[in-house]
Amino acid sequence: MKKSKYYLFMVMLLAVSMILAACGGEDSEEGGGEGESEPDILGLATGGTGGTYYPLGGTFANMIKDETGIDTDAVTSNASAENMAMINNNEVEIAFVQTDIASYAVEGTQMFDAPIEKIRGLATLYPETIQIVTTADSGIESVEDLAGKTVSVGESGSGTRLNAEQILEIHEMSFEDMDIQNLSFDDSTTGIQDGSIDAAFITGGTPTGAVEGLAAQVDVVIVPIEQEKAQELMEAYSFYSEDEVPEGTYSLTSAVPTVAVQAMLAISADLSDDLVYDITKGIFENTDQITHPKGEFITVDTALDGIGIEVHPGAQRYFDEQGVEAE
Missing domain, CATH: 3.40.190.10 (Periplasmic binding protein-like II)
Structure with missing residues (x-):
């Protein structure tokens, strides 16, 4: 009799454990989006080799790696619209994009059939x-x-x-x-x-x-x-x-x-706040490493000007510390 009660107790305990595990899995899957991911490698979508995104992307990739310790690959692409799709498809985590195209992507208008919900702003850069x-x-x-x-x-x-x-x-x-x-x-x-x-x-x-x-x-x-x-x-x-x-x-x-x-950097909402904070810091505290002529426009003081979409909380924390507000 005691043995039967023991087995019954163990069965009930196992059932409760499975229910709790299932609930935990659902929560994890549901919340596994914004603000949690810290990948081993970061992808940074740029543009064609004849544009401005490509040379800047290589510089930014180095700055991000130096700050975060995470290998960062600057990859060529067809630029703005494709870059938004690449973030949506988890092909890259960061991307150059025009501010107008970023807004269209978030709204699901123009060349976008539906809103891309995981795009956040990191900073505007230059005209x-x-x-x-x-x-x-x-x-x-x-x-x-x-x-x-x-x-x-x-x-x-x-x-x-x-x-x-x-x-x-x-x-x-x-x-x-x-x-x-x-x-x-x-x-x-x-x-x-x-x-x-x-x-x-x-x-x-x-x-x-x-x-x-x-x-x-x-x-x-x-x-x-x-x-x-x-x-x-x-x-x-x-x-x-x-x-x-x-x-x-x-x-x-x-x-x-x-x-x-405006040119800007967009970033995946999936990345953790701490990682995006470090990425933002790595870029704006090392602008002296930017040798392209557009580097003179890339400053923390103008990083939120005309950004037009929701800023990632990690980037926002950095800008708050610097006293930077959107205009």
Whole structure:
């Protein structure tokens, strides 16, 4: 009898243990998202080798590894839109992205069929200048002159492509007015040089490597976006700001007016607050290691300007300690 009671007790104890374990598993799975993960390797999605994300990504990867002790790989990609998908698919944890594309990803609008819920902001970095690149021999001097020409508008799904569409819209034009090509920055400048295309939209920090390479071979022209049209664009899309390609860039003899969005770093909500704090600290306390010209814009004081999406709590903790507030 005692033995039967003992067995019954053990069976009941085992059943209770299994129930508790199941409940614990459910809680773990449910809460295993935001703020818990600390992977052995971090992936940092950049862009094509001819843009600004790629060289900066290598520098950031080194700074993050030095601060956290975690190996960090900077990987090439088709930039903004693809980078958001890569975070969503757990292919990378950190990614460069335009602020407008990050907002579209969170909202599930434009090129995104549904909201990407795991994206958080880490920091804004520098202006991403929209450059309409051509040559002196093309005869293209205005946006309207692009009509009837062969023009690269950026890779499919890229932020550049959407920028091109919106700029043309303000000029009462569309992709149907030209023969469009969806090319990377490197392929765009190669196409301009060999004459297979006439012009290209390139959104990136200036100077952009691919355009510098082109300027070494031919006389580069940056097509202006005049102030009146820039104002219309900013009224229609609040994430744009006025900008210019400075005199001397690409051997330009004078500054060229245009517009810009902001480059930012997005990060997975899955990463622990402590890890993201260390990543943020590693970047902003080592900006002296950034040799790219855009490094002068990357400061903690402006790191929340125009970020537009929810900031990861780990990054927010660092900015709170520095007394930095969003504007």
